[in-house]
Amino acid sequence: MIGLSRVKLSQVSKTFGEVSAVNQLDLTINEGEFFTLLGPSGCGKTTTLRMIAGFCYPTTGRILFDDQDVTRVPPHYRDTGMVFQNYALFPHMTVAENVAFGLEVRKLPKKEIAERVEQALEQVRLGGFGERRISQLSGGQQQRVALARALVIRPRILLLDEPLSNLDAHLRDEMRTEILSLQRSLGITTIYVTHDQVEALSMSDRIAVFSRGKCQQTGTPEEIYNHPKNAFVASFVGETNLVPVTVKETGADHVTVESGNHLFRVKKGEPDAVPLRTGEGSWFLSIRPEAIRLADGPGSNRVEGWVKLIQFTGTSYHCKVELGDGTVLQALFLNRPDMRGRLRDGERRFFELPEEQLRLIPNTGGGVDD
Amino acid sequence: MIGLSRVKLSQVSKTFGEVSAVNQLDLTINEGEFFTLLGPSGCGKTTTLRMIAGFCYPTTGRILFDDQDVTRVPPHYRDTGMVFQNYALFPHMTVAENVAFGLEVRKLPKKEIAERVEQALEQVRLGGFGERRISQLSGGQQQRVALARALVIRPRILLLDEPLSNLDAHLRDEMRTEILSLQRSLGITTIYVTHDQVEALSMSDRIAVFSRGKCQQTGTPEEIYNHPKNAFVASFVGETNLVPVTVKETGADHVTVESGNHLFRVKKGEPDAVPLRTGEGSWFLSIRPEAIRLADGPGSNRVEGWVKLIQFTGTSYHCKVELGDGTVLQALFLNRPDMRGRLRDGERRFFELPEEQLRLIPNTGGGVDD
Amino acid sequence: SSPSGESAKNGLEETVVVYSPHGKDILQDFERQFEKEHPNTDVQWLDMGSQEVLDRIRSEKGNPQADVWWGGPSVMFEQAGEEGLLEKYKPSYANALNEEFHAKDYSWTGTFKTPQVIMYNTKEISRKEAPKDWDDLLDKKWKDKIIIRYPLASGTMRTIFSSMIYRAYMESKTPKEGYDWLKKLDANTKEYAANPEMMYSKIARGEGSLTVWDMPDVVMLKETKHYPFDYVIPESGTPVLTDGIALVKGGKHPKAAKEFYEFVNSKKAAKTLAEKYYRIPTRNDIDDLPAWIKETKIKPMELDWDLLRKKEKEWMEYWDENIKSKKQAEE
Amino acid sequence: MINPATKGPTEPIASRRVISDKGFTLLLLIPVILVLVSYVLYPSLKTLAESVWMKGEFTLENYKRFFSPESLSNLEALWNSFYISLLSVLLSALIGVPLAFIFNRYDFPGRRFFATAAIMPIVLPPLVGVMSFMFLYGESGLVTRTIQDWFNMDEAPFKLSGVAGILLVHAYTMYVYFYMTVSSAIKGLNPSLEEAATNLGAGRWTVFRRVTLPLLTPALVAASLLVFMTSMASFSAPFLLAGGFRVLSLQIYFSKINGDLDMAATQSVILSVISISFLLVMRWYQGRRDYRVSEKGVSTHRREVSNPWVKWPLVIVGVTGVVFLLLPHITLAILSLVPEGSWTYQTYPTRFSLENYILLMKDPHIWKPIRNSLWMAALATAGNFLFGILTSYVLVKRKFRGKNVLDVMVMLPWSLPATVVAMNMILAFNVPTPFTFGKVLVGTFWILPLAYFIRHIPLVVRSTNAALEQLDDSLEEAARNLGARWFTTFRRVILPIILPGIMAGTLLAFVTAVGEFVSSVMLYTIDNRPISIEIMNQLRMFNLGQAAAYAMYQIILIGVVLLISNRFFGVKAENSL
Ligand SMILES: Nc1ncnc2c1ncn2[C@@H]1O[C@H](COP(=O)(O)OP(=O)(O)OP(=O)(O)O)[C@@H](O)[C@H]1O
Ligand SMILES: Nc1ncnc2c1ncn2[C@@H]1O[C@H](COP(=O)(O)OP(=O)(O)OP(=O)(O)O)[C@@H](O)[C@H]1O
Ligand SMILES: [Mg+2]
Ligand SMILES: [Mg+2]
16 A cells, blocks of 8 residues: 655765765665664764655755655655654644644545544554644653654655654553554555664664764664674674774684783684784674673683672673773673572672674774774 | 761652642651652652652651651752752853852852862762853763752752653663762762663662552562562563463462463462462462573473564563463563574474462552552 | 012022923023023923823822913813813903903913914915915815814814804804815815824925914914915904913912913013014014014904803814715715 | 651751741732732723713713714724724734744845844834834825836825825834744744654645644734734824824823813723733633643754745845835934925935934933933833743742733733823822822822833733743752752842843833833823923924934934843843743
8 A cells, every 4th residue: 555665875965064964875775674773862863864854955965765866855745754753743733633634735535534544543542532632642642643643644654763762661662562563564664763772673674873974884683783893883782892802813713812811712704704814903802791601610711800780670680890900891691590699799700701702893993983 | 978868758648639649658768778769650759759859748748857857848948959850950050050059059168169069070070061051061961960969068868850861871871870879989868760660670779669659569679570569560660471370279389370271380488478379369470571481392381382573672582472372471582692593483482481480469450559 | 470580589489390382492492581580490391282281280180290381272271270270360461461362260361362374385376376265275176285184183273173163153053054164175175184293294295285274383384494385364354362371270389480471471572472483462562563463464253262162072073973084975 | 747856966957947838929929919909900990980980970871972873983993993903913914924934044144134123113213103104105205206206107106194004004013023922933933843744745835824823823822912902002103194083092092182081981991891802812712722742852943944946035025124114214314314494395305414413412401301211211121120020930930829810910001002001090190099108199200110110011021921931940949959048049040041031021111111102191291201202392393303313312222222232131132022
């Protein structure tokens, strides 16, 4: 029913005066894909989304919808549906009037409008809320009205700008599932902007990680999380321990690296592995906190450390472990009975960094721009 | 240097017109404790905090600071330091002026003010920011100014109203650690309001879980998480699978319960266990998602189910598992290589619900009021 | 009391407050002269329309601010006298005034006479063409040439209009004929100007070329402000208004007020007024008046001022509601 | 409440109980109510009483007379006033709203200058303003004659008179209210709402009609109220432009001049009732919908990127509009330079000199009215400032019963024509009253500052309300929590933050007070004669040039005040209301 669209940004840049908000961006978003732009505040995500919606035009570069150049087409001819970060609901209209707006503008017959509004409200589980005023809704309900308003016009592309950032944890979880199932059932091409990596990882088909106006890496959530291309992606997407190391030895399927007075064996063979030569270049050894394991004693890839701080977060315990040379590692253990009570502040324990969980990431200056 | 205070609320109620915001509340917060009020939106957390600060007076009941009745004492005599949800920094003053305000009002000598402001700013790692305008600060920095402003007057009680809700995930993590270490080093009695359970669990000495103006349970984070008193607490604090069951058999240290066509053995002996009698009462079997384990085949406390949805959140995989009788369980597995790729959508697998992880919770009507 | 010029140290109060419509030029001049003779007394004046003076004295009844009211048609003074706003005072020159120039009880006396004339723009109309009498104004050829000061707000215009009605009323005892006359005038009238200056300006620029107005103003505009104006004194006779002066009841400076009252109508002052400001004195004992006064022949219209005052409101209301700007409707 | 047995070491804390919150609200309310009752309600009631009290008994005779079918003049005046006011609202909106959009939405060279110039009609003294309009657009006006000459027409192409003239002058002087309120509303408008509408497929015009305009409703309502009330009460324009055209404010004036005080009071009451009804209708209209949802998160304010083909024509329209708006000022300047008697029948002035200024300078009395005006305006405005802050704080931040009544009372002085306010004061204060400490106020110096004060209460309260409504309550709480008493909190935190808002209203009040004519003419005395009266008197003597020179002084004076406040207080006059 809804025409799917492929979106292509080619060499798109946008500068505001002196500020370069987006820089030489190349992206392709496929039909029906749930695509996320992830990055810290001010990295150009919103600007990119606004260029796709047509609220501002690229300084250079082209935007194509299904191979059709829309770079300078005004927003109301683009047929995108946008959900704004602050909802942008019309306060002077009721819920139903808000949802009907896009249809009225398209001059649909009254009867069809009423039907489709009703149906859209049902879809976001707000049936019967049509006559309410916007100010009588809670944040979560407002967010769903915004979603219904964008969906009811059956846009070619759905654009979502941090739609969940204002909700509390529980509502956020709920809405996440809801948006996802709506998107899946309608199969609509969706571009989602967020700075929350959990959101990005759990919802997306593919993710583009942004930093300072540049796309750092594009890939599926697991690619991004498990095989970050550079230190910025590694540290922004989830927590990561990054330890500067030097390469000691390169074997057939293993690399040995050194940090302080520890040697670590790292398994090679990931397709994205960068050519390594002994003693050359500057590298980070990266390991996710949840990959670190408790060990009973010394051994290969094991280190001794002091437990500095234990935080209980419900599902798990977050620990800070300080090694002999001052390096601090973050480790995460599930809240299971075998773990409960096993760790205590100030204790001295052994930890294993399994070789298949270690990754070498090139250290490129500030670790942010590449 | 800072006088610690014990706060006692006794039978405190507050109604706004017809709305009962807080209902017969009894709380004692000990000297130097980090105490959290946790609950969903609109449950009366802010109202409670505001009564403690003196911005509104209880309809009935008394508030005591160190056994001294302060129920109707105006706010400026209470000597509490409050950090507002929206910071409430004075926009027309510089950072230093904001922090100095409370001291100037107390008519301290100029020199001492300057010293203490300097010191407070150092404490929140904002040394040298004194002359900045508030609008020139990022959200996280503003939050720290608000904290410094509240701390510099060395209040008897520190009140924090969702101070982190406006920050993004990374900044939130950072600030959490910072507040905690400040509170620990000053040892000041702190009351913290939040609706984020991770925050509450990871920071607090004790937590009070609120729902609809009533306190549902008070206890340490682990007590609250691992031994919730009722279904509301169990489901609000962290994700929980709640399965309605009937008690089949009560043994010396085990109870056998039945749900659909499954039988589960539950380990008894927790101090809070409610007297159980076979076939009597209505119960929920509760298990946390992270406690569920993958199993190779059938066995005791094992169930077979279809994997319905896998969400990758970085550290872990969230799965929805549907059992034969339609019950849906949430399970959580850490993102470790041994897990990676082991689960796929639509697969049929066995899951173990370890008996020591199972808990029986009384089903009290809506599960919210008790 | 003594004539002016005597000793200044005669116990006058320090100030005297005058309400007057006579304008800055005259008032400043008289202030200077009076203060020269009475250096210890400060003359303060408020310059406002005569209606406003009356209005104000009325509203200040509880706490009178003015001592002297100088200027305005006698009708208004009569009105004020009736409301008990004025202090009776018989001045030293009372004998030099004809009967029509003072109130019976001396609550006011006249200072000068103001004949009403037909004024025209000399650039548009030659002396020969100009209408010679009231009835000439009704001639169709003046259609849309006449601009008249809106009469309701102007004492002068009210008097002129009332006089026109009175001419016939005298005999018939009904205003009907007068109303008809005004209707015809209204038909020729292009518009009613809200205030004199707008009327002057419109006539000067040829938006219209005729009006009825008072003689001293016309002479002043012509002589000192160089407007292209001249006037005709209606042959059949014209209403001559008496401009009065009175003491305000309850005034705070009665002695100085009396002194100023006397001063304004002293022989010398009357001459100054005539020579510099084109005012015709009411006193009949003043010699060597300027030529223009002696030469112009004015035939005063016989008017019953009492009756006029009583009927004026009714007549003007009728005009307002039934005559004014009705020509469009009739055509 | 305090249990003596359990007093701890920090004992003072509980023993220092001060008055309760309710008591404190009451304490703040007392002066507000006192002032409003004494100087707003009492005089108005006095007028009401005057209209229904004849010869010592209650009667509706005057109202019967007003509505009697025999004399239709009052009803005619009522109808004229009403429809002229409505049309004035419409026309002012048609000028003010587009200008506000052009100057706030588009960036082009000189925008700031033109944006400020657009408020210039406010500094034009009403009387002289109308006069200079006549000199421009009258039958023999500069513009009229120029066009006539260019096209060799026999007749003047148009002339400024009658209803059309009144409407033009009203639109010219009152569009500023629309311009100012809409300007500040546009700045507060959340741009994402318009973007959302565009995104849903609405074209430029649909967005404006369906989203932007409705969202401006509160601003439009506020401006409509001010314009409606001002034109109901307008005096100079109908008086000068449409000789004999009947409007209610003139009827009041004539009734009064005829000594028919009962009728004047009756007419005033009816006029007030119409104005207040309009106020209530507008409030009801505004109350039907929401225009602001509590905003979560930040909305970025970005200037619209716009198509040059739309932008430049609009900009040209805007700039031309402002030039048109400044023409009367320029005419005044020219008039003031034309020597007396040298521009009478001529189409264009022929000679220029500084004669008028020199003549004025020679006048020993010249500075007194200027000093008076400044001093009285300062006094009244200082009163407005203090009273406005207090009233506004009570209205916005405190809870009590009868708030609506208080609110209507605050708006009352604006809903009444200045003539009526002055008349009320005359009726109320020409006898000793307890409100005036047993003194008769009429005829004293104090009556005028008091009149200015009363009349301008709504201006300051309104603009302060807007500032206070935006002030987050938690700032006050934060200060209290840090140990500041209420007064310290107010002085150190609330006041500095809302000061720009207050100053904007205060400035408007000051500027209006300096030029006030209508009530001044009824109340001034020898000791407090203001500039506007002096200008009027020059006019009456037909010293047009000197009147214009005087008016130029006034304009310059007001301009300097605007400039100083802009420089030193950062107050933007365009942001008031
Ligand atoms: N209209 C503008 N004028 C000037 N600079 C701008 C404008 N809009 C955006 N920028 C700048 O461009 C950069 C990118 O902004 P953008 O809004 O795209 O960030 P974002 O990634 O959406 O951040 P956030 O997560 O905070 O919303 C920022 O540095 C911002 O300051
Ligand atoms: N001033 C008030 N007038 C009327 N009702 C109020 C007022 N303040 C709070 N309430 C009501 O009291 C209840 C509790 O409000 P409170 O602000 O304490 O909630 P909360 O737990 O802080 O929620 P949140 O997490 O959303 O801040 C809510 O239902 C709210 O609507
Ligand atoms: Mg953004
Ligand atoms: Mg709250």
